């Protein structure tokens with residue numbers, strides 16, 4: 001029999017309640033994984049993808065997943081206010097915003113109620129092909145205004161602001177690799193709803209009904225170090241307690257901490 005991981009052995013002896021909750025989570029996952037919002041804990045995206053339940057779609061890049069939570073994500077949420085605060089300050093000196101993981105313009109719609117996001121700003125949404133196809137169709141049909149779409153980072157404009165709201169859990173590349181694909185590092189980073197933990201980075205699976213989506217909970221220290229190495233200073237950061245998550249099959253890993261950051265590229 002394979003040896004239990006040290007953290008799990010410790011949990012069994014010191015926190016039996018977490019062990020029992022994890023065992024119930026595993027049982028539910030076996031009986032019907034659609035009962036669980038998050039299941040499994042893997043060391044990489046690849047491992048998480050390999051563990052997707054048979055018959056389920058994998059990830060966001062599927063036509064059936066595109067409209068998932070569209071109206072919900074278009075609402076202005078409490079956790080959007082720090083982003084709006086900084087955008088409001090930056091907008092007068094900003095021409096180009098790259099909204100990575102911007103879906104069908106959900107935050108453009110939400111912020112547009114209070115910010116002049118249409119003022120001669122190039123608001124480019126970078127997203128996966130399935131989303132971008134629908135986004136372009138919505139533009140043609142007049143259902144969306146004031147944004148454009150790309151699904152290839154080599155088409156990305158030289159952006160003043162990179163907005164990454166709700167992207168980083170799903171991004172299947174290290175953040176520095178992603179940023180270095182842009183024509184230039186954006187002067188301002190607005191990152192919201194990034195899931196973090198103090199232990200090693202872990203990838204779980206999020207349940208979308210017809211699909212399971214690999215969902216990354218990053219080691220906070222490493223992420224902050226990456227920003228520093230790229231030349232960014234963190235100007236502001238905030239916590240979003242309502243978006244903290246527990247992996248039901250692995251409660252001993254603890255609750256994630258959802259955060260937001262405003263970071264600015266150091267002047268050379």
Ligand SMILES: C[S@@+](CC[C@H](N)C(=O)[O-])C[C@H]1O[C@@H](n2cnc3c(N)ncnc32)[C@H](O)[C@@H]1O
Pocket residue numbers: 060061073074100101102103104106107126127128131164165166167170171172173
């Ligand atoms: C939870 S939604 C966030 C929507 C919106 N930005 C918000 O804050 O409500 C995550 C978005 O990230 C996109 N996404 C996932 N993986 C991606 C990738 N590798 N590159 C670009 N976008 C990705 C998804 O397609 C989806 O539109």
